[in-house]
Amino acid sequence: MxxxxxxxxxxxxxxxxxxxxxxxxxxxxxxxxxxxxxxxxxxxxxxxxxxxxLPQGYPESVSNDYLQYQFWDTVQAFSSSLSGTLATQASLKGVGVGNQEATVAAATVTWLLRDGTGMLGRIIFAWLKGSKLDSEAKKWRLFADVLNDIAMFMEILAPYFPPFFTLIVCTAGIFKSLVGVAGGATRAALTVHQARRDNMADISAKDGSQETLVNLAGLLISLILIPLVTDNPILTLSLFFLFTVLHLFANYKAVRSVVMETFNEARLSIVLQQYLMDKRILSPQEANQREPVFIEFRKTVPVKLGVRLHEVVQSPDELNLALKQNSRPYLLGVRNGCICVCLGPEASVHDEIRAMCQAVCLSSKLSPSTSREQSHWEMVHESHKLMDTIFSQFLKGVEAAGWDIKRTLLDWDEWRVEWKTKSD
Structure with a gap:
């Protein structure tokens, strides 16, 4: 031939x-x-x-979880589009569309108040939680979608409570502003993960095209739904709950499908605990499946990374205790119910991982009540010894298992401290 x-x-x-x-x-x-x-x-x-x-070079130019994530993201976007149509109709009805007694001025004031409170909420939320959106992208992505559904539900109910209509829609506006910040930021974080050829812009652009196509399909379906649900609150609520269940399920499946190869606190803790248990290193796929994706409210000993020196030690004697048996460029201590880690300016990514591993080990031995006691230096010293014993092999193991140890998603603050010992 x-x-x-x-x-x-x-x-x-x-x-x-x-x-x-x-x-x-x-x-x-x-x-x-x-x-x-x-x-x-x-x-x-x-x-x-x-x-x-699809991005240029697909599938080689994106992460292995790209297609599954985008499928469920498309499903959730479609159901959210339909729910949004129902909420918008209710909001328009609430501000007086179709009501001859309503004034343009009153409707405009309500809309401006809604937008204004939303803008303030956006600024405050970004200030308080902006640094968390990278390290816990899955949790905040799911949180944003749950909050979005709550906001739309409030908008649907608002017209049935005329005296409180403005208050309800303003509260819903605040919720939606939080959704905008959390959803947009976590989408960017996930795009960084998916881009394997420095092609973030291409992936973002194609994601926008996919969402636009889905919204167009939702618009066409909405044209059929609107005449059916107008003046029919039971059908409106029934369809809303149906779309909401589909939306939340698709979002859960979407974040569950993401397999990140970089360590955040949850993934590192899961991998380390398994290693301490049976010396087995979990793969990124296994650890991501175990990672919690809902915001947790249970009481645990929090870990604060990159803090100021006085949050770890408050006297020269305590500084010497913190430096005892520690030759690494970080200091670790327990203060006010938190495990605090102070980082030196020369610390590498491996030092950051080691410090977090040590904090996780210490956290597992403390409870929220006992962590408020003043002296835990013996436990800190024991954790130094443990890291000297296991960390080198652990680091080699996680690299061999496919984890990226050149960078992390650990939530370090920017404080860096140079300390001196007595011998200096």
Missing amino acids: EKEAGVILATERYGSAESWKYYGKEGVMERRRDGGEGESRGNSIIGVFKSVF
Whole structure:
């Protein structure tokens, strides 16, 4: 067959999607698709669809969890679009659309108050929780979607409580502003994870195209729904709850499908606890499946990273206790119910991982009540010894298991301290 076609001069491929061969025969070069005839990526309907809605170089240019995450993200966006239509209709009805007694001024004031309180909420939330959105992207992504559903439910109910309508829609506006910050920031964090060729912009653009297509489909369905639900509160609430259940389920599946190879506090704690138990290193897939994705309110001993020196030690004697048996560029102590870690300016990423591992070990031996006692230096010294024994092998193990130890998503603050011992 190849003799009839001629001599193979060159081959080319487009990722794993398609490959071509160039044949030379009697002074003519001919290009043929490898593996039989067929349309190329750019010519077939499926090829055009991939070009429009998937990042260039897919699937090699994205993480392995990209397709599963995007599928569930599409489902949740579709159901959220339909729920949003019901909420918008209720809001418009509440401000007086269709009511001859309502004034334009009153409706405008209500809308401005709603937007204004939302803007303030956005600023305050970004100030308080902005640094958490990278390290706990899954939790805050799911939190944002739950809060979005609550806000839409409030908007649907608001018209049935006229005296409190403005208060309800303003509260819903605040919730939606938090959703905007948390949802947008965590989407960016997940895009960083998905981009494997420094192609964040392409992935973000294609994600926007996918969402626009979904919203267009939702718009078409909404045109059918609106006449049915108008002046029918029972049907409105029934459809809203149906879409909300689908929305929350799809969001849960979406964040559960994400497999991050970088350590945050939860993933590092899960991997370390398993290693201390049976010397087995969990893969990123296994650890991500165990990682909690809901905001937790149970009482645990919190860990504060990158704190000021006085949050760890408050006297020269305590400083010497903190430095005892510790040759690493960080200090660790227990203060006011928290495990606090003070980082030196020369600390590497590996030192950050080690400090967090030591804090996790110490946290597992304390309870919220006992952590408020003044002296825990013996336990701190024991944790130093434990790290000297296990950390080197643990670090080699996690790297071999596929974890990225060149960077972390640990929530370090920016304080860096240079300390001196008595010998200095």
